[in-house]
Amino acid sequence: MAHHNPWPDEGNTGHIWDEDLRELDNPAPLWWMLSFYAGFVMIVFYAIYYPTIPLADSYTKGVAGWTQVGEYHEDFKVLKDWRQAKFADKEEKLAALSVDEILKDDDLKAYAVATSKVLFGDYCAGCHGAGGQGNPNFPVLADDDWLWGGKPAQIQAALVNGRVGNMPAKGMMGNLNDQEIEQVADYVIALSEGKADDAAYAAGKAVYAKGMCLACHGPVGKPLAPAGAANLTDGIWRFSGDRDDVVAVIKYGVNVKKAGELIPGTKQAYMPSFKERLPNADVNIKRLTVYVHALGGGQ
Structure with a gap:
């Protein structure tokens, strides 16, 4: 930085580098200043129009009444209405046809499988895994091993009625030492x-x-x-x-109760009914039946 200013009347700040590179002290352009002040006006407008200022246990709501959640619901309704209009014919077929009839229609079967993935993730994956691969102490749905049968009617019955496993405790009942x-x-x-x-x-x-x-x-x-x-x-x-687990199952059984309570050591094997849990259960149970059947183990 130079120690003298060769351009004292230029309006620079006196900061000079490399002999002639200097910092000027000119006022900002008018358009820039107007934009700057307009920004403050917009802040006031935004604070009045939108929810903005946090309070002790709430916040200012804004005169527009706008919220992100409200906008989400509006957008979701638009998407839902579009889907209902676009796929209304397929949804009507799913409601009208049996599972066996759906499986015979390749296009409808593909639609049922595609629209079941989120449903399966929400209601089934917690126990059976995201792809039906099973979790510890819960059955695999992607193989051909079935406790209650892998035919469409049997899968549908499991979803409608639920399943309760049962095996006697061979050691607790005195059958075996x-x-x-x-x-x-x-x-x-x-x-x-x-x-x-x-x-x-x-x-x-x-x-x-x-x-x-x-x-x-x-x-x-x-x-x-x-x-x-x-x-x-x-x-x-x-x-x-x-x-050790095989020995425990034989000794203490599955879902064995005494005086209405599960005995210590018994395994629990319980699947709830989904006829009251699923939205639009009649159609969605058929949809999930097709999906589970298509995972790879359906008979």
């Missing part, structure tokens, strides 16, 4: 691994028959009909394939 529970647990794990015929599991196989496990799970670990019992031969576990 601790040694027998250990033996049958080893046999059940061997079933899932395809090793059940090994001589090492003969004792467990005998306990399997004695404990009447075959009444629900079938003579060879495959239920004769889908009625809530697990297939023990496919390596897919309702809760866990960990040996």
